Amino acid sequence: METQLIVGSVVLINRGAVEGKTIQQISDFATFRALAPVNTKNLAIDSILTLFRDDAAPPALTDFDKAYLSAYYSSDTQILSSDQVMSTIGEQYADAQDRED
Structure with missing residues (x-):
């Protein structure tokens, strides 16, 4: 069974x-x-979300x-707690950093 995560989205930019x-x-x-809910108020990491x-x-x-985004939409994390999702994000980010080094 497929899960629909987004019905519609609008992003307004001044x-x-x-x-x-x-x-x-x-x-x-x-x-x-548009794809994911993120609280950017205290975001202290290199991210396109700091654009403005x-x-x-x-x-x-x-x-x-x-x-x-990969962790947020991973079928493995759709039933997990937010702590587990954040852990998955951290693991995937660390893997990406290792590949760059």
Whole structure:
């Protein structure tokens, strides 16, 4: 049985905020925001979700972003607690970092 996780989504971005941002950055940001709920208030990791918070935002989705989305939509984590999902995200992020080194 398939689970429908998204019925619809809208991402609104202030026109003035996109000045100096690339199409890649804006599309990655909007896609991430549309696909997964994330509280970015205290986010202290390299992520496209910091695009409108500082000038040092990454040029595209980061390894953390990809690990988050992968873990969030993994069939293995759909019935787990948020702590277990966060653990899976951490493991996938660490694996991605190891591959880069």
